[in-house]
Amino acid sequence: MVYAYGLRSFIIQRIATKSCSLDPLPVVMLNHCFKDILPVVARIINLSLESGTMPDSLKIAVVQPLLKKYNLSYEEFCSFRPISNLKFVSKSIEKAVAVQLTDYLTENHLHEKFQSAYKPCHSTETALLRVQNDILQALDNGDSVILVLLDLSAAFDTVDHLILLTRLSKRFGIRGRVLDWLTSYLTSRKLFIRVEGTDSLLSDLVCGVPQGSVLGPLLYSLYTAPLADVARRHNLRFHFFSDDGQLYIAFKRNDRDDLISSKIRMEKLFDVDTRV
Numbered sequence: 001m002v003y004a005y006g007l008r009s010f011i012i013q014r015i016a017t018k019s020c021s022l023d024p025l026p027v028v029m030l031n032h033c034f035k036d037i038l039p040v041v042a043r044i045i046n047l048s049l050e051s052g053t054m055p056d057s058l059k060i061a062v063v064q065p066l067l068k069k070y071n072l073s074y075e076e077f078c079s080f081r082p083i084s085n086l087k088f089v090s091k092s093i094e095k096a097v098a099v100q101l102t103d104y105l106t107e108n109h110l111h112e113k114f115q116s117a118y119k120p121c122h123s124t125e126t127a128l129l130r131v132q133n134d135i136l137q138a139l140d141n142g143d144s145v146i147l148v149l150l151d152l153s154a155a156f157d158t159v160d161h162l163i164l165l166t167r168l169s170k171r172f173g174i175r176g177r178v179l180d181w182l183t184s185y186l187t188s189r190k191l192f193i194r195v196e197g198t199d200s201l202l203s204d205l206v207c208g209v210p211q212g213s214v215l216g217p218l219l220y221s222l223y224t225a226p227l228a229d230v231a232r233r234h235n236l237r238f239h240f241f242s243d244d245g246q247l248y249i250a251f252k253r254n255d256r257d258d259l260i261s262s263k264i265r266m267e268k269l270f271d272v273d274t275r276v
Contacts, residue, residue: 052180155243
């Protein structure tokens with residue numbers, strides 16, 4: 001997994017538009033000397049990928065809590081989303097990995113077909129169009145539909161690193177130096193909270209993927225891939241977008257037995273299922 005020269009300018013320049021308080025230089029200065037620093041940053045990226053390690057100094061995040069919605073109470077911890085702000089070089093390395101990992105998944109047809117997040121040519125729009133189309137077709141056929149909307153709580157923050165790495169190896173065939181790099185990326189991460197200029201002590205990130213990182217969302221979608229297997233096992237139609245999911249099943253209108261059967265199938269999905 002080596003960072004190709006042709007990707008350098010495109011990837012790094014996009015990252016350089018966002019600033020981080022941990023960077024020694026502000027983003028404005030980076031943009032002014034972009035051509036001069038490009039070979040240096042590219043060399044750092046390649047050294048990280050070739051050695052299969054992510055430097056510990058690049059795994060420190062400053063977390064700035066943001067309200068999930070403007071009307072939520074600022075006195076409740078659950079009202080905030082912990083957004084991790086990471087160094088420019090760290091995000092540049094992540095972007096190089098994310099681009100190559102996405103290409104690998106696409107070329108080997110490993111993406112979940114009905115997961116629309118963090119995939120080329122997919123979006124919330126494609127997810128909504130697919131679900132709406134399925135429901136309208138069922139209604140046109142004279143059926144009714146049970147629709148369950150899922151929103152997983154603290155989804156990004158509860159990712160188990162060992163399960164994620166095992167899944168990357170066994171399900172997606174990611175091994176060798178690439179898996180070594182991802183293991184290094186996930187381990188020994190640290191963060192501190194910054195509120196109104198005051199910083200907390202450093203804490204270890206023992207689980208989860210950083211919200212606000214480049215690679216975190218893609219790793220989360222791979223971590224949750226078996227959810228689709230569970231839905232298929234119960235013969236349910238579904239579509240996912242990140243930590244949001246739509247599960248639905250059509251049943252014959254005015255057929256009480258079919259309604260009860262469909263309801264039971266949907267409820268069984270939420271029983272404890274350890275076969276993911």
